[in-house]
Amino acid sequence: MTLLLLIIGSLIFLVVLSFGVEAMRQRPTAPTALYWAPNIPIQTTVIGGNTIRYIKTGKGPPLVLLHTLRTQLDIFEKLVPLLSKSFAVYALDYPGHGFSNIPKTDYDPDLFVRTVEGFLDKLDLNGVTLVGISIGGVISLIVAANRNPRVKKVIAINPYDYAHGMGIARGNGWAWLTFTLAKVPVLGETVMRLRNRFIEQRILQGGVANPEAITPGFGEQVRASGLRQDHYRAFLNLLRHAHMWDEARQRYGEINLPVFVIYGDRDWSRQEERRRTVQAIPGAKVETVANGGHFLSLDQPEHLADLVKSFTGAKASQATKLSPDDRV
Numbered sequence: 001m002t003l004l005l006l007i008i009g010s011l012i013f014l015v016v017l018s019f020g021v022e023a024m025r026q027r028p029t030a031p032t033a034l035y036w037a038p039n040i041p042i043q044t045t046v047i048g049g050n051t052i053r054y055i056k057t058g059k060g061p062p063l064v065l066l067h068t069l070r071t072q073l074d075i076f077e078k079l080v081p082l083l084s085k086s087f088a089v090y091a092l093d094y095p096g097h098g099f100s101n102i103p104k105t106d107y108d109p110d111l112f113v114r115t116v117e118g119f120l121d122k123l124d125l126n127g128v129t130l131v132g133i134s135i136g137g138v139i140s141l142i143v144a145a146n147r148n149p150r151v152k153k154v155i156a157i158n159p160y161d162y163a164h165g166m167g168i169a170r171g172n173g174w175a176w177l178t179f180t181l182a183k184v185p186v187l188g189e190t191v192m193r194l195r196n197r198f199i200e201q202r203i204l205q206g207g208v209a210n211p212e213a214i215t216p217g218f219g220e221q222v223r224a225s226g227l228r229q230d231h232y233r234a235f236l237n238l239l240r241h242a243h244m245w246d247e248a249r250q251r252y253g254e255i256n257l258p259v260f261v262i263y264g265d266r267d268w269s270r271q272e273e274r275r276r277t278v279q280a281i282p283g284a285k286v287e288t289v290a291n292g293g294h295f296l297s298l299d300q301p302e303h304l305a306d307l308v309k310s311f312t313g314a315k316a317s318q319a320t321k322l323s324p325d326d327r328v
Helices: 002-024 109-122 135-145 173-181 187-193 197-205 216-226 231-240 242-254 271-280 301-312
Strands: 042-047 050-057 062-066 088-092 128-133 151-157 259-264 285-289
Touching: 002 187, 042 109, 050 109, 062 109, 062 135, 088 109, 109 135, 109 242, 128 135, 128 301, 135 151, 135 242, 135 259, 151 301, 173 187, 173 197, 187 231, 197 216, 216 231, 231 242, 242 271, 259 271, 259 301, 285 301
Parallel strands: 062 088, 062 128, 128 151, 151 259, 259 285
Antiparallel strands: 042 050, 050 088
């Protein structure tokens, strides 16, 4: 009985402590310039009542970049300069991510799909190539399945449509522990309020093949956005709806436009999960990139840029032909 009371008392103490830690956090101000490209203006627009941060740079056919869960448009810091020579490149922060609004709502796939389709409508973009990583890849595929007339092609990078939303826990031990606990009521909120720089850095490293691929600027911006008021609640809500991303595969058979699926060889997805996704998409083209993790735009930006250019018909700087050994 004494041990039980001690455990209960310790848990209550941690819960109370976590509220104090969260209340004392210094809230960041939204950056007025991109740390990686200060000459690219940061813009905002309102989609579905939410203020959305986005950027536009370059000239050419429109290409819209969609980031992973928990990150933001800065995940394309290395890719945007390579693509802006051939495209008008757009990238946005989803609701509850980066420095877009954090609405009190359910962070299910429908919210993100509505936001992206609303973005295309608001900016009146046509002939668009959607390029998305992780949930960004799944969002792109759902938009294609919706037969959105503004979209011409889709490139889905490491689409996050497996493991009932727990693929992120495969990154490393820190990710497994954090996101397993996050699913437990009360305990999950406590863990998120007690989040710290060390653990966040280790979790990010689980998304790349080479830890040095995560630049200091990217790590700092992801941490800063996570310190915003109510961010952790939105992220927990996203995690608790993450199993719904698996359901998107049921829509893939409705896609009737060109799709290119790209995997990093060290992505969290397993071979059978990759084959299942590719086989569900009519006529999908597929390639696996060596030495690439889930955050492929950080690990292999040059290779990825060449693949995007090749698939869209833009000039690539190196050969990107598929070989049998590269196929999933």
